[in-house]
Amino acid sequence: MGVEFIPDLIPQGANNRPGTPLHPTYITIHNTENTRRGANARSHAEYLKGQEAVQRNISWHFTVDDKEAVQSLLTNEVGWHTGSSTGDQQSIGIEICEHEDCNFEKAVANTVELVRDLMKQFDIPITNVVPHKHWDGKNCPRRLLAKWDSFIQQIQADDRMKPEQQQEQPPTQAQSQQQEQPPEQARLEAGCYGHKVRDLQQMLQAGGFDCGPMDGYYGPRTEAAVRNLQQLNGLKTDGVVGPNTWKKLELLKDPTVYTIQMQPGETLAGISKRYRVDMAELIRLNPEIANHQLVPKRLTLRIPMQ
Numbered sequence: 001m002g003v004e005f006i007p008d009l010i011p012q013g014a015n016n017r018p019g020t021p022l023h024p025t026y027i028t029i030h031n032t033e034n035t036r037r038g039a040n041a042r043s044h045a046e047y048l049k050g051q052e053a054v055q056r057n058i059s060w061h062f063t064v065d066d067k068e069a070v071q072s073l074l075t076n077e078v079g080w081h082t083g084s085s086t087g088d089q090q091s092i093g094i095e096i097c098e099h100e101d102c103n104f105e106k107a108v109a110n111t112v113e114l115v116r117d118l119m120k121q122f123d124i125p126i127t128n129v130v131p132h133k134h135w136d137g138k139n140c141p142r143r144l145l146a147k148w149d150s151f152i153q154q155i156q157a158d159d160r161m162k163p164e165q166q167q168e169q170p171p172t173q174a175q176s177q178q179q180e181q182p183p184e185q186a187r188l189e190a191g192c193y194g195h196k197v198r199d200l201q202q203m204l205q206a207g208g209f210d211c212g213p214m215d216g217y218y219g220p221r222t223e224a225a226v227r228n229l230q231q232l233n234g235l236k237t238d239g240v241v242g243p244n245t246w247k248k249l250e251l252l253k254d255p256t257v258y259t260i261q262m263q264p265g266e267t268l269a270g271i272s273k274r275y276r277v278d279m280a281e282l283i284r285l286n287p288e289i290a291n292h293q294l295v296p297k298r299l300t301l302r303i304p305m306q
């Protein structure tokens with residue numbers, strides 16, 4: 001994943017996010033038909049959250065530009081982007097930006113990468129990667145239709161030698177510091193996809209929560225790991241990563257502390273004595289338990305390394 005993925009979902013309950021379950025067997029490619037300067041992935045995601053998109057009953061899953069990809073719908077829910085209910089009910093929709101200040105070739109390359117990942121994730125064959133035109137005859141994606149075959153070839157190409165692969169090398173000091181930034185408290189849940197999910201998976205693994213392969217896809221195993229973390233920490237067990245769960249995950253990253261599991265009936269005072277750790281320090285590292293003297297359920301507690 002060389003391209004940066006950002007989740008910015010359409011609010012739940014909005015008309016253009018019906019919440020109908022999707023089991024994607026197709027990927028549908030579009031162009032935004034918007035050449036206005038600055039009409040990038042973020043601005044289209046913003047548009048999907050606005051009144052006009054709601055009134056027009058349109059939505060799609062990803063918008064990709066030359067720098068990033070923004071996710072507006074979960075991959076397990078239907079969007080309205082093909083002009084046909086058959087298409088909508090079977091496909092993940094990807095809009096490729098074409099604003100005048102966009103490097104279109106790069107936006108296409110980023111889309112190729114996303115399509116490959118989604119094909120792998122959902123076992124979608126290349127024959128089911130289709131232009132919007134496939135469903136209702138619309139001239140879309142207008143910039144790619146004339147060279148559709150070469151777009152498909154690009155997806156199929158073996159590009160192990162491409163320079164972009166170098167990005168998989170270990171990050172430099174500066175890059176890794178950048179990645180240590182809190183992940184913008186993005187809300188993540190089943191069906192989310194991208195870098196933020198991979199960050200989450202790394203944090204879960206680091207904390208000893210098995211979430212399966214680090215594939216950047218928030219599937220059932222990642223959700224189970226999150227639920228496990230939430231349950232052990234007395235958080236709401238909803239499998240959704242919101243601010244409280246992020247806070248807990250941040251603590252898991254701290255290399256100067258390690259985790260113990262408290263048993264029912266154990267007290268903080270008991271832990272403090274057993275591990276010879278000051279109570280104030282315990283509370284600093286475990287802010288969510290500040291008001292509990294007696295911890296009611298099993299919970300993961302951060303203890304400073306001696």
Ligand SMILES: [Zn+2]
Pocket residue numbers: 029030031081132138140141
């Ligand atoms: Zn289209």
